[in-house]
Amino acid sequence: MRAVAVHDAELSVVERPVPEPGRGQVLVKVLRAGICGSDLHVRHDADGSADIAAEVGYPDFMRRSDEVVLGHEFTGVIVAYGPGCRARVPVGRHVVTLPLIRVDGKVHMIGLSTHAPGGFAEYVLTDEDALMPVPHGVDPDLAVLTEPLAVAHHAVRMGGARRSDPAVVVGCGPIGLAVILLLKAAGVRHIVASDFSESRRELAKRCGAHVVVDPASDSPWAHSGDGPGVIRSAPAYYGTGLEALHALRGVPLLPWRRVMRTAKRFGAGPRGPVVFECVGLPGVIEEIVSNTPFLSTVVVVGVCMRPDTFRPTMAINKELQLRFSFCYDPADFDETLRMIARGRIDARALISRVIGLSEVPAAFDDLAAARDAKILIDPSR
Known part of the structure; x- marks a missing residue:
């Protein structure tokens, strides 16, 4: 599969094998991913964030020398479940997810750790317990905004x-x-x-x-x-x-x-x-x-x-x-998704454009120069 990885502040399109879901994990085909201000920051100064994360007990935050597939804002389609899953949400359903995954008993931040490649890719692994079904009829362009709006x-x-x-x-x-x-x-x-x-x-x-x-x-x-x-x-x-x-x-x-x-x-x-x-x-x-x-x-x-x-x-x-204020809790995330689905939040004004994976490096430069508000990625383009 194709993905966008960062290494030593350089962004590039790379080829990676489609990941296999482990115990309690789910394979999701990415429909949209959003570029966050945090992605712009860690591109150049991941070490500063990693130092703070280590002080609060998370030593696995990415560093500048790591090669990491970014992307913690994404929506997609369930493709397959790993062993030990309840599989309550059917395969083929559109979902959003808290950007967290358990790997070998440890919780990792998706798109911000070498242990948890992110959504700037055709496929991504997430934790089954983090899944939230997207109500039918919600445009992926809006569903992907659940995370920043949360x-x-x-x-x-x-x-x-x-x-x-x-x-x-x-x-x-x-x-x-x-x-x-x-x-x-x-x-x-x-x-x-x-x-x-x-x-x-x-x-x-x-x-x-x-x-x-x-x-x-x-x-x-x-x-x-x-x-x-x-x-x-x-x-x-x-x-x-x-x-x-x-x-x-x-x-x-x-x-x-x-x-x-x-x-x-x-x-x-x-x-x-x-x-x-x-x-x-x-x-x-x-x-x-x-x-x-x-x-x-x-x-x-x-x-x-x-x-x-x-x-x-x-x-x-x-x-x-x-x-x-830091991030959100699961209830915030679910409430935000429901507000989007019911039309209580119309966030289309945030979206500047939708791009393919090959356009991501240039999009980072445009966002850093404040030429756009929110740029979304469609990995199928």
Whole structure:
């Protein structure tokens, strides 16, 4: 079979034998695969990711010197089951899959390890337990977006944005655009998107952003909400407590402490926007911490591989919640697939084009130069 492998930052089309599924494994014919920002990153700096992975207990992440078939976003057709499988999903069914596989009792990351070749190929092995059937009638171009959209779904859930909360998305690359789509699906009524690229700002509008901002000439924080619950200065923040005490103590025999605590549990009182950092470059977290309103929730989705700093005292003074989002859980993945199937997410705006395996090296260069949003691979081309 034909596949695209990376070795020492060079991408090439290689010939590999069609893999044989082992115990608990499934052979899938790839219909579409997606090129992810993580693929662009590991092409040149796999060692940095491998060092971090080793620190958290996964020593088998690919290194620059390895030859690895990339691709952890893919959809395909079940061809065959290995021994020991339940085979509950029939052969010939379209599936997506969590990009994980057990090999000799160890879990490996598909497309990011020499032990688990990925979906930039005509065929790929996956774990039976990771399979999720694609509902009938779903276009493979959309089904393949389950994985990146699940990343966004997980981040949006982590942010806990209510429909009435303003949301600010900093960075409108593929993940930022996916976050906008999931915020829209969640019914958030005020989504601000910020990016220096005019084409990405236009895509942000198409994905559902209500306000798009070029940070070179405007500030996203000027559009992050103007209601009475949005606090932008320390005196205003302190004043909310005094005003609440004044109002509650004006009612005789009212248990003001209990009322205040109950109101807080139900979301009353000042509340900042939910902010999504989708850039992944040094300095962006500090910029957000310094400029977002008080009581904001900041969800870091962008992967910054270099050391970074921000001022904790600024975050403390504003009582910011800083959260870091990584991937998804199986329920996020399944919920995302169902939202795609039901039309709650229309992600076609993300797709720039569909290419064959021989065009992958040039596509990596185009994506690195931000000339495209999402490029899909059809190995049959």
